[in-house]
Amino acid sequence: MEYSRTINGKDFLVVLEEEGENLCRIQVDGRQMEVSWLEIGKGLIFAQIQENGLTRTLKIHAAKQGEAFEVFIDGLARTVTDTKSSRRKAVGQAGIQNTITPSIPSTVSRIAVEKGQKVEKGQPVIVLSAMKMETTLCAPYSGEVKAVNVSPGDRVSAGQILVEIEKHENP
Amino acid sequence: MFKKMLIANRGEIAVRIMRTAKEMGIKTAAIFSDADQKALHVLEADEAVHIGPAEPKESYLAIEKIIDAAKKAHAQAIHPGYGFLSENAQFAKAVEDSGIVFIGPPSKVIAALGDKTCARQMMQDGGVPVIPGTTTASLDPKALAEQAKAVGFPLLVKAAAGGGGKGMRVVEQPQDFAHACQSAISEAAAAFGNGAVYLEKRLARPRHIEIQILADSHGNVIHLNERECSIQRRHQKIIEETPSPALTPQLREKMGAAAIAAAKAAGYVNAGTVEFLLDSDNSFLFLEVNTRLQVEHPITELVTGEDLVRRQIEIAAGKKLSLNQEDIRPKGHAIECRIYGEDPQNGFMPSPGRILLFSPPQGPGIRHDCGIYEGFTVPTDYDPILAKLCVLAPDRPQAIARMKNALADYALLGISTNTAFMHAVLSSAEFERGETYTDFLPELFSSWSPKTENDALFALAGVLAQMADLKSPAKSATAGKWRPATPFETLGPWRL
Numbered sequence: 001m002e003y004s005r006t007i008n009g010k011d012f013l014v015v016l017e018e019e020g021e022n023l024c025r026i027q028v029d030g031r032q033m034e035v036s037w038l039e040i041g042k043g044l045i046f047a048q049i050q051e052n053g054l055t056r057t058l059k060i061h062a063a064k065q066g067e068a069f070e071v072f073i074d075g076l077a078r079t080v081t082d083t084k085s086s087r088r089k090a091v092g093q094a095g096i097q098n099t100i101t102p103s104i105p106s107t108v109s110r111i112a113v114e115k116g117q118k119v120e121k122g123q124p125v126i127v128l129s130a131m132k133m134e135t136t137l138c139a140p141y142s143g144e145v146k147a148v149n150v151s152p153g154d155r156v157s158a159g160q161i162l163v164e165i166e167k168h169e170n171p
Numbered sequence: 172m173f174k175k176m177l178i179a180n181r182g183e184i185a186v187r188i189m190r191t192a193k194e195m196g197i198k199t200a201a202i203f204s205d206a207d208q209k210a211l212h213v214l215e216a217d218e219a220v221h222i223g224p225a226e227p228k229e230s231y232l233a234i235e236k237i238i239d240a241a242k243k244a245h246a247q248a249i250h251p252g253y254g255f256l257s258e259n260a261q262f263a264k265a266v267e268d269s270g271i272v273f274i275g276p277p278s279k280v281i282a283a284l285g286d287k288t289c290a291r292q293m294m295q296d297g298g299v300p301v302i303p304g305t306t307t308a309s310l311d312p313k314a315l316a317e318q319a320k321a322v323g324f325p326l327l328v329k330a331a332a333g334g335g336g337k338g339m340r341v342v343e344q345p346q347d348f349a350h351a352c353q354s355a356i357s358e359a360a361a362a363f364g365n366g367a368v369y370l371e372k373r374l375a376r377p378r379h380i381e382i383q384i385l386a387d388s389h390g391n392v393i394h395l396n397e398r399e400c401s402i403q404r405r406h407q408k409i410i411e412e413t414p415s416p417a418l419t420p421q422l423r424e425k426m427g428a429a430a431i432a433a434a435k436a437a438g439y440v441n442a443g444t445v446e447f448l449l450d451s452d453n454s455f456l457f458l459e460v461n462t463r464l465q466v467e468h469p470i471t472e473l474v475t476g477e478d479l480v481r482r483q484i485e486i487a488a489g490k491k492l493s494l495n496q497e498d499i500r501p502k503g504h505a506i507e508c509r510i511y512g513e514d515p516q517n518g519f520m521p522s523p524g525r526i527l528l529f530s531p532p533q534g535p536g537i538r539h540d541c542g543i544y545e546g547f548t549v550p551t552d553y554d555p556i557l558a559k560l561c562v563l564a565p566d567r568p569q570a571i572a573r574m575k576n577a578l579a580d581y582a583l584l585g586i587s588t589n590t591a592f593m594h595a596v597l598s599s600a601e602f603e604r605g606e607t608y609t610d611f612l613p614e615l616f617s618s619w620s621p622k623t624e625n626d627a628l629f630a631l632a633g634v635l636a637q638m639a640d641l642k643s644p645a646k647s648a649t650a651g652k653w654r655p656a657t658p659f660e661t662l663g664p665w666r667l
Contacts, residue, residue: 062528077583
């Protein structure tokens, strides 16, 4: 079996050959290992990995988040997605990065630009307040403000386009 | 002693206060907003009173509603926790006037010390050295800009009613002043209901060191040594420790004496904290008095063996302190890491949402003050602090090692937290050497990102998790080949 997985934009091909109950040979990232594992209750897996003649144990916490799995090993949490579904999302996210939008629900504190104004890349555009902290969203590129879609005090949701900026052709 | 008290707060601190109340045989009443119906502090309380919508102004900051709730619950005392109304003199006054005991200093003392400019004046008069700056607060950006020229850059814009780093901005150059000033004023107005700010000179490389004090209503004041709180991000402390690696016994005694002098100058009663900046030449300058229980109080409790909340309740009930200064003999080294629901990889944006899995560390010398549980949805409306992880060990190197292990074991999935970031901070050579200054994080960790060298194992783990998920739970428990590794198999260097 082959599994394509993506972590933080990087793809990994996991080739898995079952050899028995909870026992398999695995190839990943140019590494060969023999892995046996034990699930202790929901979300906790102990995996024993034999690689280059050495054995070690990984304590894995995992939880399903939609189509992806969130995985915690040794102090670090990672989202492991199926590469196919993460490709679909990446296209959407690339679109969001070029827009002025909050990543979580927020309240508009102040707006630093007006319609028609020219802005430089990195210039503060709008100040939001979420969880009692103020965050400034800056212009992702130089251009002209085409529309300001919100007013101070407005509650806005994640992904909502707050200010529209038309990119200059020759930056 | 009180029969019942109301906790006018939420999250981990409300849960922590209830723990002591239960030990003392005092019944507890919680308050909650629409966003907190299933919050841990509501579930842990003996009873809970709904006080309004999620918006703090309509609930956790609504003085009348909270006092009504206390009356409804027949509570004889109110503990304000930290944040929210804890340092609001109007609230303390309203509680006093209602005939309920406020667990904290008298409202007059809170008012005097809570106005940071007034406190600076008071300390100056009492002979305590203060940081150069203005002694009046203002809402007028133009007047402030004029004052800024006199104070000089770099400087700090600080909320007169402030605390906890809210409504505070560093301004390096004159051209950044207007934006920073506006931003501080509106953040202060939102957080404290008072947007007035003042200016303070910014010291080059100070440490933030605070002294815990206890004062009873019979004139006895003692201190419980220092906490070093220099590891700050955007003026919010994230890692604290005691004792400070910077203090000699002589300096500790001098700062302790100054803190007691400050408390006496203010007529202080109850638990409080006198904050100082320690300059590179070992001179210390008064910063402010926090007239409440501090977030980081557990590390003082760990090294002294005292329960500060119990002391607060006893003092509020009029009891005399049963401790002398000589009784305070701290032992060992304690560190606290604040667990925030935020994403260090994404500019530390708050990361609210549902907690899918939660398995905090356990073991000797570990204390976990927690306001969340697996399945809980962290709301977007409040400060993103989820819990506090503290350790106690015989000395500083052992405490660091214990905390690093505990952070590596802090399994939380569903939302992002700062645990890996704090692990990296504790692992740095600078932290190990005790070179902690308030600019530590911006200087050394401004472009931190988690290591990716084990991502292949995460990919593999993700596949195993999916396979386990597809199996029936009964079957997965009876795994075939799993057996412990023998010492022979684990010999030699690993590639992790």
